[in-house]
Amino acid sequence: MIQEEIREIAGLDDDVRNELEAFLMIESELLDDRRYREWLELLTDEIRYTIPTVEVIEGEHEEQETLLQDDNLFRIKKRIERLETGRAWAEIPPTQTRHLISNVRIRSNGLRNGYDVKSNFLLHFSRREEINNISGERQDLIKQTKNDQWKLDKRYIQIDQNRITANSLSFFI
Amino acid sequence: MIHMAITPSVEEELEDSKHSMESGTVPDEIFNSESIFELEKETIFKKSWIFLAHESEIPNPGDYVLRHICDDGLIVVRDENEKVRVLSNSCRHQGMEVCRTEKGNTTHFRCPYHGWTYNNSGDLVGVPLEPQAYGQDGLEKEDWRLIEAPKYDTYKGMIFACLTPDGESLETFLGDFTFYLDSYIDRSPNGMEVRGPQRRIVDGNWKLPTINSMGDSYHVAITHHSVAEIGAFGSGDDMGADNDEGGTFSSNQRRPGYEVIAGAGALTFSPSGTAFSNYPEVLRENARQHFSENTFELFFDGNRRPTNCAFFPNTNLNNTSIVYDDGKVAPYTYLRTIRPLGPDKAEVLSWHVVEKDAPESYKERSYQAYLFSFGSSGIVEQDDVENFRGITDVVKGSLNKDLNYQIGMEQEEFEEWEHPGTARKVPLSEANARHYFAQYFDYLRSHSE
Numbered sequence: 001m002i003q004e005e006i007r008e009i010a011g012l013d014d015d016v017r018n019e020l021e022a023f024l025m026i027e028s029e030l031l032d033d034r035r036y037r038e039w040l041e042l043l044t045d046e047i048r049y050t051i052p053t054v055e056v057i058e059g060e061h062e063e064q065e066t067l068l069q070d071d072n073l074f075r076i077k078k079r080i081e082r083l084e085t086g087r088a089w090a091e092i093p094p095t096q097t098r099h100l101i102s103n104v105r106i107r108s109n110g111l112r113n114g115y116d117v118k119s120n121f122l123l124h125f126s127r128r129e130e131i132n133n134i135s136g137e138r139q140d141l142i143k144q145t146k147n148d149q150w151k152l153d154k155r156y157i158q159i160d161q162n163r164i165t166a167n168s169l170s171f172f173i
Numbered sequence: 174m175i176h177m178a179i180t181p182s183v184e185e186e187l188e189d190s191k192h193s194m195e196s197g198t199v200p201d202e203i204f205n206s207e208s209i210f211e212l213e214k215e216t217i218f219k220k221s222w223i224f225l226a227h228e229s230e231i232p233n234p235g236d237y238v239l240r241h242i243c244d245d246g247l248i249v250v251r252d253e254n255e256k257v258r259v260l261s262n263s264c265r266h267q268g269m270e271v272c273r274t275e276k277g278n279t280t281h282f283r284c285p286y287h288g289w290t291y292n293n294s295g296d297l298v299g300v301p302l303e304p305q306a307y308g309q310d311g312l313e314k315e316d317w318r319l320i321e322a323p324k325y326d327t328y329k330g331m332i333f334a335c336l337t338p339d340g341e342s343l344e345t346f347l348g349d350f351t352f353y354l355d356s357y358i359d360r361s362p363n364g365m366e367v368r369g370p371q372r373r374i375v376d377g378n379w380k381l382p383t384i385n386s387m388g389d390s391y392h393v394a395i396t397h398h399s400v401a402e403i404g405a406f407g408s409g410d411d412m413g414a415d416n417d418e419g420g421t422f423s424s425n426q427r428r429p430g431y432e433v434i435a436g437a438g439a440l441t442f443s444p445s446g447t448a449f450s451n452y453p454e455v456l457r458e459n460a461r462q463h464f465s466e467n468t469f470e471l472f473f474d475g476n477r478r479p480t481n482c483a484f485f486p487n488t489n490l491n492n493t494s495i496v497y498d499d500g501k502v503a504p505y506t507y508l509r510t511i512r513p514l515g516p517d518k519a520e521v522l523s524w525h526v527v528e529k530d531a532p533e534s535y536k537e538r539s540y541q542a543y544l545f546s547f548g549s550s551g552i553v554e555q556d557d558v559e560n561f562r563g564i565t566d567v568v569k570g571s572l573n574k575d576l577n578y579q580i581g582m583e584q585e586e587f588e589e590w591e592h593p594g595t596a597r598k599v600p601l602s603e604a605n606a607r608h609y610f611a612q613y614f615d616y617l618r619s620h621s622e
Binding site for chain 2: 011034051053054055058060061064066067068070071072075078079080082085087088089090130137162163164165166167168169170
């Protein structure tokens with residue numbers, strides 16, 4: 001089964017792979033350059049952006065996932081609006097982010113023009129004298145719209161921290 | 174015994190039992206000092222009741238969570254007899270952690286070092302190679318149970334522990350504050366549950382969030398200006414975003430709320446009406462069954478309802494609401510506790526609190542509203558954290574000064590307050606913060622006892 005997965009990933013149409021990787025590169029550039037309005041254009045109206053906590057649980061202990069963030073388009077827009085007020089003190093001065101994206105694994109997900117795109121990220125960030133980073137995996141659903149535009153429809157972010165070392169997640173991972 | 178130097182201003186504060194209440198000031202070094210932190214650990218965290226977990230986190234026998242009082246690792250577990258226990262997470266043999274997972278379910282805790290095994294009540298039940306190690310008579314296992322926290326108790330589902338065996342009971346410690354605490358964690362005959370915790374590090378002094386939550390109505394319009402400006406505080410009763418000309422505060426700041434002090438805690442009955450906005454009718458009915466008529470009216474029907482609160486030394490709750498989607502406001506309750514890791518660093522645990530039998534759709538939107546406002550990605554809490562971080566950073570310096578908590582020193586009590594504790598009917602006050610400091614310095618002074 002794993003050998004088939006390897007072949008599936010390797011055998012993906014070159015154009016699709018190139019375009020999706022370019023999508024991720026450009027998206028990161030927009031976020032790191034704080035061009036949030038342009039980044040918004042890359043999201044579908046049904047976007048869901050979710051970050052669960054990491055929970056290592058022993059034995060049979062059932063419970064709902066605890067989340068760190070669970071945004072729809074409205075909430076993402078409001079976050080951007082808030083940054084634009086010039087009074088979002090936690091981001092004045094703004095956090096410098098650097099998204100490093102790698103290990104991109106693209107699979108067709110059964111939808112005609114949708115792809116499950118997993119990638120690893122290392123988000124290095126700095127604000128004033130603080131330097132920090134978070135690594136993790138993004139599980140994206142990227143769709144091609146009617147006019148051949150790629151858009152992010154879903155992002156589920158598994159971060160590699162049990163206890164978050166950032167004072168606040170005041171930026172987009 | 175204090176071995177490290179305390180500055181003269183703190184020494185004076187410690188000697189004078191009424192200093193900060195009468196002057197309305199506190200020395201700034203209490204927010205970033207190694208020596209004061211040591212004193213806090215020896216007094217406050219040794220003697221006070223500390224909130225650890227909510228019973229809904231460990232509903233079934235064998236369920237546990239791993240929590241701390243400062244450096245003391247504690248297993249909060251529901252044993253096979255359904256009794257909640259708080260056990261020191263250290264093997265009686267040679268000290269190794271017997272529990273290394275943040276949460277789970279187990280019948281037994283096994284030490285990975287020499288295999289000593291305890292049941293989930295903390296009894297030592299298994300010792301490998303016992304005859305070879307301890308002879309034919311073996312080891313007197315009753316003498317080697319896991320150490321239990323000297324005191325632990327539960328109030329309405331909130332599990333607390335205390336590292337000192339004597340002293341007051343939990344209910345005595347909380348005192349009259351329990352009346353108000355019920356509006357956050359006991360609103361329904363069918364009980365409440367928490368979702369969480371989120372855990373994160375904040376580079377700030379552990380006391381700052383609690384002092385803020387206890388009754389800082391003054392900061393809202395400025396610290397959370399950006400949230401008001403984007404219309405997230407809701408229509409009508411908004412906190413108000415001042416225009417660029419500066420000038421006066423929003424209309425809410427001019428309208429008096431009730432600042433209430435009771436027992437170990439204090440809270441604000443805010444005139445902004447954010448508590449229980451759009452609260453589902455079915456939950457209102459639950460609450461109506463659950464509280465006396467007067468109390469129900471006080472918490473739910475007044476135009477001033479219990480919003481932010483805190484109790485000594487490090488736990489806060491809030492009933493509030495936010496616009497979480499286009500034209501949609503949802504209320505939420507959160508619970509937050511702050512564990513100090515040092516004078517300038519703390520671990521914050523944050524939970525959402527909700528009625529167990531609330532409709533699923535309500536639980537979901539209330540949870541989304543909470544995530545959007547508080548916690549790691551909360552747009553409200555972010556700007557508070559920036560203040561906590563900044564204060565802690567600068568007061569580490571040597572240009573020490575007194576901090577001003579003087580608002581409302583001349584305020585009179587609101588005589589018509591019919592409920593527990595004392596109230597002030599005022600737009601602004603720092604009396605609640607002074608109530609925190611009164612308890613705080615009492616505990617620090619107790620080091621010489």
